[in-house]
Amino acid sequence: MTHPASGGPDLPGEGGGMDGPWTSAGSRHRDGEGGVPGSAGARRGDGGAGGEGEGGAPAFEAVELARSYRLEGVSVDALRGVSLRIDQGEFVAILGPSGSGKSTLMHLLGCLDRPTAGTLRVNGVDVSTLDDTGLAELRNQAVGFVFQSFHLLGRTSALENVALPLVYRGVAKAERRERARRALESVGLAHRLDHRPSQMSGGEQQRVAIARALVGDPRVVLADEPTGNLDSKSGQEVMGILSDLNSERGVAVVLVTHEREVADLARRRIHVRDGRIELDTANEREGGVS
Numbered sequence: 298m299t300h301p302a303s304g305g306p307d308l309p310g311e312g313g314g315m316d317g318p319w320t321s322a323g324s325r326h327r328d329g330e331g332g333v334p335g336s337a338g339a340r341r342g343d344g345g346a347g348g349e350g351e352g353g354a355p356a357f358e359a360v361e362l363a364r365s366y367r368l369e370g371v372s373v374d375a376l377r378g379v380s381l382r383i384d385q386g387e388f389v390a391i392l393g394p395s396g397s398g399k400s401t402l403m404h405l406l407g408c409l410d411r412p413t414a415g416t417l418r419v420n421g422v423d424v425s426t427l428d429d430t431g432l433a434e435l436r437n438q439a440v441g442f443v444f445q446s447f448h449l450l451g452r453t454s455a456l457e458n459v460a461l462p463l464v465y466r467g468v469a470k471a472e473r474r475e476r477a478r479r480a481l482e483s484v485g486l487a488h489r490l491d492h493r494p495s496q497m498s499g500g501e502q503q504r505v506a507i508a509r510a511l512v513g514d515p516r517v518v519l520a521d522e523p524t525g526n527l528d529s530k531s532g533q534e535v536m537g538i539l540s541d542l543n544s545e546r547g548v549a550v551v552l553v554t555h556e557r558e559v560a561d562l563a564r565r566r567i568h569v570r571d572g573r574i575e576l577d578t579a580n581e582r583e584g585g586v587s
């Protein structure tokens with residue numbers, strides 16, 4: 298579920314630069330998960346651009362959101378006017394056929410990209426009013442990302458992977474490590490702190506990625522096919538963690554999935570087709586969360 302024209306995040310120590318989705322000065326068209334800084338145990342971030350939102354504003358408000366790409370002189374209208382509102386604490390599944398615009402929408406919601414038309418407010422902040430640094434700050438503080446392919450640093454321990462977003466907030470090393478340890482503990486990986494990704498199963502790697510998304514205490518977690526690369530047992534574990542995050546900590550979860558069982562856990566389902574919302578319904582059969 299990556300954009301054809303986008304690469305993975307540039308990662309420190311792995312041949313890339315220092316910016317990524319979780320940094321304070323990222324760039325557009327990134328694909329990767331990063332998360333957001335903060336404590337895995339406590340609610341709310343450190344305030345600022347996205348920490349508290351504007352007076353209890355919805356997590357996302359989009360009006361006629363559009364995104365076109367130009368590829369070799371040809372324009373591709375990936376999103377053609379999407380209007381939606383997602384409140385704090387919701388659990389939403391985004392569904393739709395391949396190429397319908399789901400990832401494009403997720404990237405816009407996650408401030409990894411900018412719309413070519415329409416307006417988007419994230420926690421009450423109109424993203425069009427932000428320069429790239431402001432957008433990166435909003436992303437860093439408001440949203441945690443979990444992606445299908447984990448995007449962990451391969452030569453780096455689980456603890457350091459999870460602590461990484463806090464580096465960009467200037468959190469002191471000892472505190473970074475403690476918060477990362479707590480985040481890993483919260484996803485059942487207290488016994489894997491020093492393991493590198495290659496020394497862990499796919500399910501464990503995705504749990505590390507979730508811990509990294511949570512370490513910043515985001516109000517919203519965006520997950521793009523979080524179970525897509527996992528066997529069914531690992532997928533269930535990952536979904537259990539995301540469901541608990543929503544029901545116990547009130548974090549809004551917005552996920553893209555092709556899997557019915559995963560979509561069944563959400564309270565609301567948004568169907569996207571040809572860059573538009575086709576259907577937006579409450580999930581009558583929701584059974585995963587209260």
Ligand SMILES: Nc1ncnc2c1ncn2[C@@H]1O[C@H](COP(=O)(O)OP(=O)(O)OP(=O)(O)O)[C@@H](O)[C@H]1O
Nearest residue numbers: 298300301302366373375395396397398399400401
């Ligand atoms: N960076 C890009 N440059 C050009 N076209 C793009 C880019 N990213 C996406 N597209 C096109 O935009 C459309 C929507 O893509 P998107 O990745 O959002 O779909 P999707 O619903 O997530 O698909 P899938 O389920 O296969 O991942 C597709 O036609 C795709 O080819």
